[in-house]
Amino acid sequence: MATDPEADTVELPPVPTFGRGRPRQAAQRIHPRRIAAGHLKLYGQLRGWALADDGKTRARRLAGIALGALTAYRVGHQDPRALGAAAAAYGVAAWRAGRPVPPTRAELQRRFLLGVQHLIGDRPGIHLRELYDALQARPAAAHLDDARLRAVIDQCGLTVHRSIRIGTVTGLSGVKAADVNALLSPKEETTPPTGVDAGHTPPEGAVEPAERGVEPPVERAETA
Template sequence: MTPLQRAARRLVTGHRRQTARITGWVSEKGEAKSTASRAAVLAAVGYVLWQTAERSPAVLWLLAAAWVAAAWRAAPKPPPAEPPAGPRASIVQWLTETIGDRPGIHLYELYPTMRLLPGMGHHDDTALREALTTLDIPITRAFTIGDVKGRSGIRLTDLTTPPPSREEQPLSTEKDAGETPCSTTEESPESDSSSVEESVREEAR
């Protein structure tokens, strides 16, 4: 549904609510005498407004604008957007926002950006790449973004493609094109990748 359609639906809903409130006020007490009196008051107000609009047509536009504004306020607010479900959806959303209107992002540029996230400053390239791989983020070797060629990275179009099943993914021990892993013997990629996934998930929310 487009934004215009959502706005139109909200106005229609608000109009119906206002109409229901007015008719409900007329018959609120459920007594014939009270209902007739309130209906007469409503008719009198309508007559006065109509006569005023005939003498000053601009008043009619003001009344219409006031009714539309009241209908907009009377309609229930749309529910907040649901956060992406699952850690992969969270990282995909974060990567999409980070890439912006570019076709993708190279890993040499992505890694420093990931390290700016809370709690991720000490993770090396190996741990960051392991986290992306664990979350089934496709990494393409040696593609071009702007004037930079021959670097591994993530294509924006690949983020909307469902990941292949684990059985279909070939095992690879090759290094990323143009990247140099800098893990140390003191660091464990497996334990690092878990904390990286958690940090990125929290930031994406």
């Protein structure tokens, strides 16, 4: 977890997507999981392209794929080096396609809140000292000090209470579990039940809908 007061984004310590160490460095390593993820992505794109909505287009594309696979098999059978070069080229393409998408600021904040929620467990909260020690024990945040961790807590919207009681320990500042749960599950705004916007009065002359089964009264003209 790293944060720069002058930066536009917050970098939190998520689990590295590939390899070990810091997330940015681990994501660039040639890792089998990254190649596998890229292969699945390329396969999904090819499958979506082949299975078109139009039946004729789908048949032509499937026939083209079958012809290409047959040609590649013949070339590979005659010259194994070409098959090895094609496999290497596909591996590079899969590695490039498997590059993880940088998470958004909201996603990084949610990861941090989920991590704090996991550290709290069934307790009513967690003291800052325990939270700092738990985060700094991770390889991705071992180089961060208390001030930078506190900055991330503030930017994620958590309230640090001066004194919370956890078990028999009291008098220490910390974060409450209720605040973390509230940020992870915000309440949805309810829309007004009627067609009138909230804060506005109905226009003059508006007639309320008649009750079901009751017809509105009909004015009769006076007879001379």
